[in-house]
Amino acid sequence: MQATSHATHHDHAHADPHHEELGFWRKYIFSTDHKIIGFQYLLTALVFLMIGFGLIALMRWQLAYPGRAIPIGGALLERVLGPDMVGKEAVTGKIGVIMPDLYNSFGAMHGTIMVFLAIVPLAFGAFGNFVTPLQIGAPDMTFPRLNMASYWAYYLGGVVMLISFFIPGGAAKSGWTSYSPLATVVDAQYDINGQTLWLVGMVLLITSSLLGAVNFITTIIQLRAKGMTWMRMPFFVWAQFVTAFLLLLAFPPLEAAGIMQLMDNVFDTSFFLPTGLVVSGKPLDISGGGSPLLWQHLFWFLGHPEVYVLILPAMGIVAEVIANNTRRPLWGYKTLVYSVITIGFLSFIVWAHHMYLTGMGTKISTFFQTTTMMISIPSVFILSCLFISLWGGSIRFNTPMLFALAFLPMFGIGGLTGLPLGFNASDIYLHDTYYVIGHFHYVVAPGTIFGLFAGIYYWFPKATGRFMNEFLGKIHFVFSLIFMNAVFMPMFVQGMAGMSRRMYDGGATYSLEKAPEVIGALNETVMRYNISITHAAIGLGLAQIPFIINFFWSMFAGKRVTSDNPWQATTLEWCTPTPPPHGNFLKEPAAYRGPYEYSVPGAATDFTPQFQAEKP
Amino acid sequence: MAHSHDISKHVRTYIAIFVALLVGTVVTVGLYYVHFNSVAVTIAVALVIASLKSYLVAGFFMHLNSEKKTIYAIMAVTVFFFFALMGLFIWSFLDIPTPKGL
Amino acid sequence: MDIPYTSKPRPDTGLYNAKVGIWLFLASEVMLFGALFSSYILLRIGADKWPSGLLNIPIGTFNTAVLITSSVTVVMAWASLKMNNFPKFKLYMGITILCALAFLGIKSIEYKDKFTHYQVWLKDGTTQTGHIEGNPYFLNHNKLDARKLDHIMFRSDGGHVVAAAEHGGNAKGGHAAAVKIERKDIQRLSAYVPAHSTYFAIYFTLTALHALHVVGGSLVLAFFWGPGSKMWKTDPERFTNRIEVGGLFWHFVDLVWIFLFPVLYLL
């Protein structure tokens, strides 16, 4: 069944009465087709990934060479952002020094853009949209127009965020966490400031995610094909399902918080502002009576589930790719499913591990560290299952598989370094140091991003009908792996030495050089890592060039696929025509077995797809 | 349509509930003027009545009393997190220690 | 392939798509209002004193009744469709929409009332509530300075009150004559606007958000009542479903108000 040729599919497609020709705008821009929307998400989010990287590249320059002008584009940046943001070098007068306010803006926006505008849209918007309906055998999302609305709300949110760089005062500068009262008092001289736009942008992004989540869950509940029982769903779909629930239920509290902070900023309320605030020697003119901790609770109530939103889809992708390229079933499919559900539940009751040092009481912090330790167990289960799946496989090392394999130890490092943060007693030392930065970048950058790369290489042939180039892919992989580690590994050392995060001068104030008399000042090695990390980060950026070339070149000139199932995979998306037409399936698909029936003893081929009917 | 017979029975229920809701409202307001001595009792009574009212709306107007399993599952999950949110919030705030030494 | 189960229920779940969708949406709304209610509780626990009795209870009670009425009429509208009685549907849905408008109208009168009702905190530590001559909007002590006003003419609700006004709300009756209050004696001046106190902040946030839901809901219901009702002829089953889904949302809005009313007006 899988080997049906291209041409026949084409004929079918035209015979389909619903296949009317849409104009360019309806077809590619205001499309309601989940695959086009997935692609829109993919491209937009990749652009934001690049922007997020651009911001951090500039910040890393400042960290490595505090007070030195950026080597290129300094004058241009000054023209665009103004002299408050981009200054002159003290000695040479060269324009292009990132000023502290700009550093803080970039930091906040790097976090925001990476999390909400790059990774979530990639993991959930792009892959979720493109793959989920195909894998469950659905013709589209249940609410196609809602789906389009989600994308455009996301797009608008992104635009608002970007605009905020150019308004007086610049973009939000209170960290991606936007803690009050800083978020309210900073730039208070401007009626509409970066923080206001940040909040408006967030409300749009939250709306987008909520609509998306409703759509995904309904689709998975209602549109599964015949025979696609819950326990026959690919693990990726399970991951998306749980992710959607996290978004659905964790985002609204942040929306509430966002509205309240907006009220604080615009209508001078005091939701998050306590009585007795004195800023720059002047008592603030507000009623007071609010609580800064309330914001933190509401933020992290989303914040923690959000990190699983970042990781679960990547785990799903990795599971698909590993099953396909080991040519054997995933080990412990049920364990995987139950673990991911458990993570979903637990992720809502661990949030305050970000707040151990906010004066939390002993009982409550005991509660939260216990739940935090509990949540690491299902993560260990998931990783173990994936590891054990490798045993007995016949492993093909193509590019998607390389990224998927690298995901495992990289996520391992990130996850394991979460443990010392998870105990309140050891978090005392590590809180808000570069150790934390190292921890979460290992999970999101070499973790999630690698998972996403694996997905891009893996589903590219289905989406475009062409393979991506393997050689460029491997170059991309090797250099990304090296540089990722060169960027983030030294951060653990810096953090252990006591370097705080969000330091404009990269901790120079605390270095031995500036403060030789101080016991426990940061030594030269630790400080020198600032430079090596920056170089590695630039290397990491350059390592993406083969990817970008590969991506666009392969779209038009890559090697054509010769079958609808080029990877010889088992899940339903591989029985559609390539690329799938509007409506996806030519005839109603059905699932006859579990999702990973590879190398079934006695079968003719080493894969027995879900869509292959039982022999009579 | 198919179930028009059942439906007309439902309609009577709807009217009854409408009356009950109005009564509930009046009772709440009436009790408010009565003034209980304890704030806790006042709050408890008001919230109990509100909960009963919301049960009537959700259970009958929204037919939650006879819904499908899937909906129950979704709402069960939601209720769990709703109480996690509220409960842990309040607990967190009550558990903040007071300053030492003075 | 077309999207299945847009009007017929899926056999194993027994539900059509939109019904799953709306319940999921309501789940997220529960969390949204849950977060706001939690904030309410915490702000209240943290407040030195929590004002009470500043809202007009009879009006609030009446508005509650209006909303409850609209809730029963919307379910009757759906039931009428189920019984194949389209004119009755039109009638009930019409009443629902009128109730929604009435609710919003009453709410905006309440808002307006608050916007012109002032509290002054005097430097001697006492406070007064009442109206300023000319009923200006959104005045506060900073605006006094900006407009170079050195005094206000203040019509107190009744003598000096240190605590909040007594129960029964802003009874219009007992107004004293306007007295002059010098700017230099004023510590702070604020109408009953969000900036007045955390109480009014959460009051306005919750009720405005709720009002937005009412607006959104009534727009959708109005569409179903007007142009959208054409679907009854082409696909009655789906239209009935739409009414059910719209009704579910509407009941939820009512349900939120059932909690908002005692929590904000009475407690």
Place this chain on the structure above:
Amino acid sequence: MTNYITKYLGMAPVAAVHAQGLDNLLWYVHVLMAVLFVGWLIYFLYVIVRFRKSRNPKADYHGVRGHASSYAEAMVAIVELVLLVFFAIPLWASAVAKFPDAKDSLVLNVIGSQFSWRARYPGADKIFGKQDARMVTAENPNGLDLKDPNTKDDFEVVNDIVVPVDKDVIVNVSSMDVIHCFAIKPMRVTQDAIPGLKLATHFKATGTGIYPINCAQLCGNSHFAMRGTLTVKTQAEYDKWAASKVGAGAAGSYE
């Protein structure tokens, strides 16, 4: 004071009594992490070499059948449980939540503000004067009640906090503008300074010298420069220093 833990983990030297327990926990967690990581990594490398396609062209449908992995997972859970129940929870209870007797301790009020640390000492009478934000003026940034007799001998230092060695120090951390974080890495002390709250932390220094005070919470554009120092002196030197300060700070003046 250096030992193998601080050395291998590359941590700031230890200079407080309660610190060792915290470092031990950090060490045990890292040992657990290392064991897990190295164990899995060896397995991982072995597997991807042994089961590569060219060597193992036909995959095995069943794969691992034993229970080795379940045991490994159970071990992880047990070790985490042990660390939690026998280390983290008791440590927090004994080193963080349990406070020394205020009568025998030096009690300080530390107020974080953009961008410095103001430390108030209660002076000889060991009682702080009253304080209220409504009294804040440019000359009186803490809003001190100057009429309160207890204020008289209070004094204040900015950024350079001095404490005696071998004596319990209780620090009540607060802020009047935004959130800061009072962190002294060698003392293993970290406490957010949150406006509207007064949160206590404590330590007992074991060695004299100068230690860094970090502001570890983003608090505005000069957050990076909000460094203070903690100078630990012998009791005698401290007394001398304190005596020279008393009376100098009645009006909330600087140093």
